[in-house]
Structures are given as structure tokens and as C-alpha cells.
Amino acid sequence: xxxxxxxxxxxxxxxxxxxxxxxxxxxxxxxxxxxxxxxxxxxxxxxxxxxxxxxxxxxxxxxxxxxxxxxxxxxxxxxxxxxxxxxxxxxxxxxxxxxxxxxxxxxxxxxxxxxxxxxxxxxxxxxxxxxxxxxxxxxxxxxxxxxxxxxxxxxxxxxxxxxxxxxxxxxxxxxxxxxxxxxxxxxxxxxxxxxxxxxxxxxxxxxxxxxxxxxxxxxxxxxxxxxx
Amino acid sequence: xxxxxxxxxxxxxxxxxxxxxxxxxxxxxxxxxxxxxxxxxxxxxxxxxxxxxxxxxxxxxxxxxxxxxxxxxxxxxxxxxxxxxxxxxxxxxxxxxxxxxxxxxxxxxxxxxxxxxxxxxxxxxxxxxxxxxxxxxxxxxxxxxxxxxxxxxxxxxxxxxxxxxxxxxxxxxxxxxxxxxxxxxxxxxxxxxxxxxxxxxxxxxxxxxxxxxxxxxxxxxxxxxxxxxxxxxxxxxxxxxxxxxxxxxxxxxxxxxxxxxxxxxxxxxxxxxxxxxxxxxxxxxxxxxxxxxxxxxxxxxxxxxxxxxxxxxxxxxxxxxxxxxxxxxxxxxxxxxxxxxxxxxxxxxxxxxxxxxxxxxxxxxxxxxxxxxxxxxxxxxxxxxxxxxxxxxxxxxxxxxxx
Ligand SMILES: Nc1ncnc2c1ncn2[C@@H]1O[C@H](COP(=O)(O)OP(=O)(O)OP(=O)(O)O)[C@@H](O)[C@H]1O
Ligand SMILES: [Mg+2]
Numbered sequence: 129x130x131x132x133x134x135x136x137x138x139x140x141x142x143x144x145x146x147x148x149x150x151x152x153x154x155x156x157x158x159x160x161x162x163x164x165x166x167x168x169x170x171x172x173x174x175x176x177x178x179x180x181x182x183x184x185x186x187x188x189x190x191x192x193x194x195x196x197x198x199x200x201x202x203x204x205x206x207x208x209x210x211x212x213x214x215x216x217x218x219x220x221x222x223x224x225x226x227x228x229x230x231x232x233x234x235x236x237x238x239x240x241x242x243x244x245x246x247x248x249x250x251x252x253x254x255x256x257x258x259x260x261x262x263x264x265x266x267x268x269x270x271x272x273x274x275x276x277x278x279x280x281x282x283x284x285x286x287x288x289x290x291x292x293x294x295x296x297x298x299x300x301x302x303x304x305x306x307x308x309x310x311x312x313x314x315x316x317x318x319x320x321x322x323x324x325x326x327x328x329x330x331x332x333x334x335x336x337x338x339x340x341x342x343x344x345x346x347x348x349x350x351x352x353x354x355x356x
Numbered sequence: 357x358x359x360x361x362x363x364x365x366x367x368x369x370x371x372x373x374x375x376x377x378x379x380x381x382x383x384x385x386x387x388x389x390x391x392x393x394x395x396x397x398x399x400x401x402x403x404x405x406x407x408x409x410x411x412x413x414x415x416x417x418x419x420x421x422x423x424x425x426x427x428x429x430x431x432x433x434x435x436x437x438x439x440x441x442x443x444x445x446x447x448x449x450x451x452x453x454x455x456x457x458x459x460x461x462x463x464x465x466x467x468x469x470x471x472x473x474x475x476x477x478x479x480x481x482x483x484x485x486x487x488x489x490x491x492x493x494x495x496x497x498x499x500x501x502x503x504x505x506x507x508x509x510x511x512x513x514x515x516x517x518x519x520x521x522x523x524x525x526x527x528x529x530x531x532x533x534x535x536x537x538x539x540x541x542x543x544x545x546x547x548x549x550x551x552x553x554x555x556x557x558x559x560x561x562x563x564x565x566x567x568x569x570x571x572x573x574x575x576x577x578x579x580x581x582x583x584x585x586x587x588x589x590x591x592x593x594x595x596x597x598x599x600x601x602x603x604x605x606x607x608x609x610x611x612x613x614x615x616x617x618x619x620x621x622x623x624x625x626x627x628x629x630x631x632x633x634x635x636x637x638x639x640x641x642x643x644x645x646x647x648x649x650x651x652x653x654x655x656x657x658x659x660x661x662x663x664x665x666x667x668x669x670x671x672x673x674x675x676x677x678x679x680x681x682x683x684x685x686x687x688x689x690x691x692x693x694x695x696x697x698x699x700x701x702x703x704x705x706x707x708x709x710x711x712x713x714x715x716x717x718x719x720x721x722x723x724x725x726x727x728x729x730x731x732x733x734x735x736x737x738x739x740x741x742x743x744x745x746x747x748x749x750x751x752x753x754x755x756x757x758x759x
Contacts, residue, residue: 177753203676203677206674207675209670221664225369225373239673240362
């Protein structure tokens, strides 16, 4: 479970303070499917980075599964990120010199997991992402949709409880984008908490809950009726 | 926790993926380490060469050289022997009168062609006396050394080194044969067993004849050297004073000879050449430091080129420590590889020098090899610390944004 209490995030730009997040209070239950929408610069990415422990709030509290994670040391935050949180980015962020399989393996390597177990889990992930034939291909040899599926496999290989996706379809055509969204939704159906930032209203409409942001605040928070 | 084995594999991958950068860094490191190894090998080789040359002469030796040197004792220039006044056989004979003198041998040197039954060779001929054998600690393999007779009387006999024997006489017995030296003939009465170098002449390539014969053969009245072996080490200063006084008296009060001890020559050369070795080693070490700075720059560029990769690793759960580890391992891999290549380069270079100049035992000293490897590793790590720390501190959000 995710709980944010009066979160502020300010950026100092010259002598101007930007309130990227302005008093955010939000509770997200395990297994929820949440979309975050809002105009550019409204603070969506900042919120997602904060949820993923990539960024620290200027003030406020963040509880992840009951623990105050803002108090954790840098090392502990890194390990929490490794075990509990998966990221999917708009620009994939795959390492071009590594094969698809090696990219997917990275979080396991960082966790220091035994090589045998790693190989098993990677081949399992490749299978479920329909990427077996692409295992030894490097990112430049893959299509956008395939790259994003590799990134999703990497984000979920540690079986995290939360999957954060910042405009995951932003660099994909409609067909590939839909395929990626369906893949993410499947993971959500298996219990992962899915939080997607998107500009696409139709994608936003697919989620069970949608929040709209404006100027660092949550403008609206609807638990939409599931029309799927 | 990131396992060391996986970290090494990851870093190795990063290295091999960027071949140009890796090659340049390896080149810089190799040149640094290689030049330390080669230059110190050269210095050490020169030192050993000189030391061997002179220590093979004999013990407690005092050497009289015609010509005056301003610095008393071992100025290497005097070894070239600029003759101002002749040093005669009678001068040498006069020196035998000191009770502490064990033995004395005069020496004359000249080049001549030798031949026997059509086989010819250009060799350097040494004219000396019977005492020379013991003074030089030589051994005979066959026959006898020069007879112990009046130095002033030429005698048509010669003693040859083992190489001369093999090259000129081949399968024939050499003893008793008449060897032509220049325009004269000398009977071979002995063959030397000893080998090795001294005074720039290989013993096995030597031809030795009585000093008076050499003087008339080359038509040079002056001696090249007088070797005086002193009974004890303690008596050397006294004997040196005696030599100087005697020769001054004999040369109308002019101090026109240089008297040196073998020890002094050795010590001087040793000092000069050791200093030289350190100096070239130091100069080469600077190139290592330059290599270190190059590594730092390239690692800094690497870190900024791979900023988004580092951000990604952090987002996947890499701690600052893990990033530090990865970058440092990359640096260690690079510098140890560079050091290894440089070491090989240095050894190969030293081998080439030894091959091209067989007289020069150009082996790199152990301290130089160990030091260059250590310096390479340490500079590699030290200069990568800054970029690695920079990488570890990167803010993951900013890092991911950069492409
Ligand atoms: N590192 C930063 N330094 C200064 N200001 C920042 C920084 N990061 C974000 N901001 C500011 O915070 C505000 C929110 O930015 P954020 O990236 O969260 O917007 P967003 O909703 O994700 O926009 P978009 O839809 O364009 O991605 C913006 O005004 C932005 O300029
Ligand atoms: Mg954004």
C-alpha cells in the first residue's frame, strides 16, 4: 500500500521556487490500476519519481507498505527500489550493448542473485513477454514495441509490488502502444499495483482509477467505472 | 548486493563495447609502463656492462694510464688514455721494486690481421708479459702462457683464445703452428680456457704476444696500460703514492700519468649509472602519471557519456556504492591490462636491445618492474576515484533525463 501525506516538492530555479508538487495526499491500495493525467508541467513525472524513490519530497511523508521510506538511507532506498518497484520509461532506457536477455537480467544482477536462478527467471520472463526469439538481440535490432516489452520484463523481473510507467506508449504507434498497455494490464490482473502517467484520454479511461493533476495539485480523483 | 564477478563482467562488457576509448587508454598505460621497463633496463644494462668489464680485470688492481687527468681517480675520460708522454717498459720495470707489489704486467694493444693457411681474421692483439695470466685470473686450456723472460726481448710466440683457435685452426691442432700476425709469424704455444668480456675484448677472441714483440709489430714505444697487483687491499694507497713518485722522478718531475684503482673506477661508474637509471626511470614515471591523468579524463568523459545508463542502473536499484564499484572495476581492468601490455612491451623492447647489442645485459631491474606495475595500478585507481564518485553521486532523475 502506498500512502502520501502532505507531500511537497519544490525546485529552486534561480531565485524562483517551482512548486512541482503542492500538498499531495494520496492513498493507493495494492493491486490498483491508476492513471495520472494532466497538462504538461503539472507534476505527473515528479509524482512518479517520488513514488519510485528516485526523488525525495521537500516535505511530507511517504509510507510504502507501512514503512516511512523517506527516512531510509540511500542504500536502503536503492534496495527497496530494486525489490519493490519497477519502472517503465517513455524512452525505454535499455543498455544498447547488452542483449535483450542481459537487459532483463540487470535487476537480478544488482540484487546479487545466483546466475542459475537468474537464467531461469529471465527465460521465463522472455517467454511470458513473447520475446524468446529476441533473447540474444540487442536493442537497436528490436522494434519499439519489442523494446518496451523488454523494458517491462526488466521492470517486473524482481516481482515488485508496484509498477510505475511514465508515458509508456509515448514513443510507440497505436498498435504497439495498445499491445504494451495490454501487457501492463495483464500484470495488474495478476496483482501488481499499476500506475501509468499518460496524455492519452482513451488510455486513461481504461484504468479503474484516474487522477488529474494541475499545478502540482490533485485536481480530481475518480474511481472510474470499469467499461472494459 | 552486486556480486564482484557480475560487476567485473558488466565492466568488461562496457570496456569491450567501446574499443576506441579502451584502445587509447591501454596505449597510454602501455607506453608509460613499457618506457619505465625499457629505460631502466638500458640503464641497468649499461651499469652491468661497465661493472663486468672492470671487475673481470682482477683484484687489488692499480692501473697506470699515460696522460694526466685533472680529477684524481676515476674520471671515465681518462680511460680513453690520451697520451701526453710515453709510458715505457722501463717505467713498468721500475715499479716492480716495491715490496707490496705482487705482480706487474705491461699492456699494449693494437689491431692486426691474423692468418693461417688462408684463413684470415682481423683481431686485437694484446702485448704483455707472463704475469698477465695470474693478474687476470685466466686459465689455460692447452699449452703454456707467455714465458717469464726479459720484457725487453721480442719473442715470436703467441697465446690464443678459444674462438681464434676454432675459427683459424678448425679441426687442426693449433699448438706449435705458426700463426701470421701482420707481417710476422708467431708460434702458438698456448690456448686460453677463459671466456667473457673485458676491456671491450672477448677473451676467447684474444691473441696475446710478448710486449716487446707488440711494440715492434705496431711500432709504438709507449705502453697502453701498466697493471699493478698489490698484495693487500690496505697497501693500495701506499703503492699508488709510490707509483706516482717513482714515475714523477722518472719523467723529470712531471706528473703526466694517471693512477687509478679498479675500485675507484667501478664505484664511479656504478654511481653515475645508478643515478642515470633512476633518472630515466623517473622521467618514464612522468609518462605514467600522464597516463593516469589521461585515464581520469577519459573516465570523466565516460561517466558523462553514460550518465543516463548510470541513472537507469540507479532506478533499477543500484546503490551509489554499486556504481562506484562498477566504475572503479572498469578503471582497474583498464590499468591492469595496460600495465600488462606495457610490461610485455618493455620486456620485448629489452629483448630487442639485448639482441641488437649482445654486450649490453639490458635486463630491467626488479624494483623498476614492480614499481611501474604498482604506479600504473595506483594511478589508474586514484585518477578514476573522482569520476567514479561523481557517477555515484548523480541524481537519478537528472541522469535519466539526459541522453
Ligand atoms: N529538476 C527540476 N528542476 C527545476 N524544475 C523542475 C525540475 N523537474 C521538474 N521541474 C518543474 O516541475 C514542474 C513539474 O514537472 P514534471 O516533469 O513533473 O511535469 P509533467 O507533468 O511530467 O509534464 P510532462 O507532461 O510535460 O511530462 C514543471 O514546472 C517543471 O518545470
Ligand atoms: Mg513528465
